[in-house]
Amino acid sequence: MPVAVEQPFSEIPTLDWSLISSQSPADLERFLADLRHALVNVGFMYLSHSPVPQPLVDELIDYIPQLFALPLEEKKKISMLNSPHFLGYSVQGAEFTKGARDNREQFDFATAYVCPWKEGDPDWQRLWGAPQYPPDSVLPGFRKTVLSYLSHLQKLSMDFIRLMELALLIPPGQLTQFYDTDEHMQHRSKVVKYPSAEFLRSEDGDQGVGPHYDAGFFTFVRLLQASPQPGLQVQNRAGQWIPAPPVPGTFVVNIGKALETVTQKVAIATTHRVVSPAKGEGARYSVPFFQSIALSARVGGAKIQIPKEILDLKRARGDEVVTDSVNFSEYEREVSGHVQLIGRIKSHPDVGQKWYPHMYAEIFPHGAPAFGSVY
Ligand SMILES: O=C(O)CCC(=O)C(=O)O
Numbered sequence: 001m002p003v004a005v006e007q008p009f010s011e012i013p014t015l016d017w018s019l020i021s022s023q024s025p026a027d028l029e030r031f032l033a034d035l036r037h038a039l040v041n042v043g044f045m046y047l048s049h050s051p052v053p054q055p056l057v058d059e060l061i062d063y064i065p066q067l068f069a070l071p072l073e074e075k076k077k078i079s080m081l082n083s084p085h086f087l088g089y090s091v092q093g094a095e096f097t098k099g100a101r102d103n104r105e106q107f108d109f110a111t112a113y114v115c116p117w118k119e120g121d122p123d124w125q126r127l128w129g130a131p132q133y134p135p136d137s138v139l140p141g142f143r144k145t146v147l148s149y150l151s152h153l154q155k156l157s158m159d160f161i162r163l164m165e166l167a168l169l170i171p172p173g174q175l176t177q178f179y180d181t182d183e184h185m186q187h188r189s190k191v192v193k194y195p196s197a198e199f200l201r202s203e204d205g206d207q208g209v210g211p212h213y214d215a216g217f218f219t220f221v222r223l224l225q226a227s228p229q230p231g232l233q234v235q236n237r238a239g240q241w242i243p244a245p246p247v248p249g250t251f252v253v254n255i256g257k258a259l260e261t262v263t264q265k266v267a268i269a270t271t272h273r274v275v276s277p278a279k280g281e282g283a284r285y286s287v288p289f290f291q292s293i294a295l296s297a298r299v300g301g302a303k304i305q306i307p308k309e310i311l312d313l314k315r316a317r318g319d320e321v322v323t324d325s326v327n328f329s330e331y332e333r334e335v336s337g338h339v340q341l342i343g344r345i346k347s348h349p350d351v352g353q354k355w356y357p358h359m360y361a362e363i364f365p366h367g368a369p370a371f372g373s374v375y
């Protein structure tokens, strides 16, 4: 089984979805070989010729500057502080990574979901629930466009999981077992603006988002092509930062800690960060989609059958990693919903303090180190 072992990586591979669309067995094999390399050796990839319709992506992209240009009072009406589900608007500088302020403004959205939580249920059952959108009277058609985009991404992310089972010779169903049926799942997404340096205070530095791992299974990021700033950087195993600039027509796809854990680190989660655009470069926008797994899933105990020839690829790669990330998730011990809730409270302490005061007090016994506010 050929896998190019180029360590540490200096380039992010591109996977071509037209090898899937062609429905040719030989093309499928080529795609799976590329996917195997990206999963085992890099943890990041570009995806070209995706099945997500370009006109829909263009429609979404057209809305983004209008969304951020809404009056602050409209944005505040859908503040994340209203939401025990951590969905809604966060003002610039509200979020923290590695204890430092992230210079980004964002709206967290999600696929539709009705929260079943009631008093006495575990806190994590409250993590998913109704998203907040600007009403049609304020941004006509926006909600419909986002929901349509999310349903395409949901399908793409599930197709990816099935392809990953094929690429890693994992029996079908061993990765999809972590999902419930579509209507019982909620996937999150957000629309993010990274202002350029002249809109930041000098003490804010240039951290768009600090070095981190993503938590879940796959993340699909659409980088807005209207702003060609590099921004996104990926850390290779030697600790070097490799740029991942926007490539027109592509998604950037990366692996989260839950997926790394269930594959016994065959597929690797890779540290990444965003550097703020320099003075005069204009804002950078991105739209990440975070594929969820069932809140009740236990990732740590799951024993996935991975054949020896695949485990050998991991051995050839080695496990040594230099990383600037500090967010090592607790997937080994806890249900997925609990791990995710801890992550949300750390990123948005004021939302956590309002809705989950007991957990907040456990996570920050001396108060949040640098208190953030979504306002
Ligand atoms: O904006 C980007 O390019 C990536 C953002 C990111 O890594 C995240 O929100 O987890």
Ligand SMILES: [Fe+2]
Pocket: 212, 213, 214, 272
């Ligand atoms: Fe990320």
